[in-house]
Amino acid sequence: EAGVTQFPSHSVIEKGQTVTLRCDPISGHDNLYWYRRVMGKEIKFLLHFVKESKQDESGMPNNRFLAERTGGTYSTLKVQPAELEDSGVYFCASSQAFLGGNTEAFFGQGTRLTVV
Amino acid sequence: AQKITQTQPGMFVQEKEAVTLDCTYDTSDQSYGLFWYKQPSSGEMIFLIYQGSYDEQNATEGRYSLNFQKARKSANLVISASQLGDSAMYFCAMRDGVGYNQGGKLIFGQGTELSVKP
Numbered sequence: 001e002a003g004v005t006q007f008p009s010h011s012v013i014e015k016g017q018t019v020t021l022r023c024d025p026i027s028g029h030d031n032l033y034w035y036r037r038v039m040g041k042e043i044k045f046l047l048h049f050v051k052e053s054k055q056d057e058s059g060m061p062n063n064r065f066l067a068e069r070t071g072g073t074y075s076t077l078k079v080q081p082a083e084l085e086d087s088g089v090y091f092c093a094s095s096q097a098f099l100g101g102n103t104e105a106f107f108g109q110g111t112r113l114t115v116v
Numbered sequence: 117a118q119k120i121t122q123t124q125p126g127m128f129v130q131e132k133e134a135v136t137l138d139c140t141y142d143t144s145d146q147s148y149g150l151f152w153y154k155q156p157s158s159g160e161m162i163f164l165i166y167q168g169s170y171d172e173q174n175a176t177e178g179r180y181s182l183n184f185q186k187a188r189k190s191a192n193l194v195i196s197a198s199q200l201g202d203s204a205m206y207f208c209a210m211r212d213g214v215g216y217n218q219g220g221k222l223i224f225g226q227g228t229e230l231s232v233k234p
Contacts, residue, residue: 043224
């Protein structure tokens with residue numbers, strides 16, 4: 001079974017440009033999460049989808065970030081326009097619907113975004 | 117607010133020895149889950165071990181064990197018989213919310229960089 005897949009693995013863009021990150025979760029996983037790790041800091045939650053609906057977007061830093069999950073399958077995270085402080089590693093994770101706490105979140109390998 | 121604290125930015129351990137990575141947490145919830153993830157230099161996040169707040173026994177997964185001390189709000193990871201391949205960044209995390217699709221986001225600590233010496 002394929003794991004969580006993220007595209008691209010690396011992206012270098014100039015300040016002011018637009019970048020779109022993609023995440024393909026594990027098939028059948030209703031929950032999809034986006035996280036970000038800025039250099040040297042902890043991994044921060046961005047938002048949570050349940051199927052195609054945004055369950056929690058409290059971690060989105062500002063309106064330059066737009067996440068979608070059309071049809072409840074893959075998700076995209078668009079940064080427009082990109083700023084220098086957006087540089088970091090963006091992780092996607094997915095998990096099955098759960099009733100208890102012990103539901104592992106499977107992570108992708110991340111997209112390393114560098115804004116110059 | 118929930119918070120995870122990892123006070124060891126970096127740790128060294130000799131190959132074949134055991135090492136403990138510290139993690140303390142802060143929450144007012146009675147029901148929560150604690151996780152450890154490993155991030156090697158290749159970048160992926162690998163799930164290691166889970167401990168539920170109501171679990172009476174410490175979780176174990178092969179060479180990994182979680183020393184759960186609820187009263188102290190600590191969830192230290194113990195790696196026995198360290199191997200060179202254990203060199204990586206280790207993150208402690210707490211699950212926010214345990215109801216059906218009510219939450220589930222993870223709150224991470226700052227991470228500990230473990231280096232295993234031959």
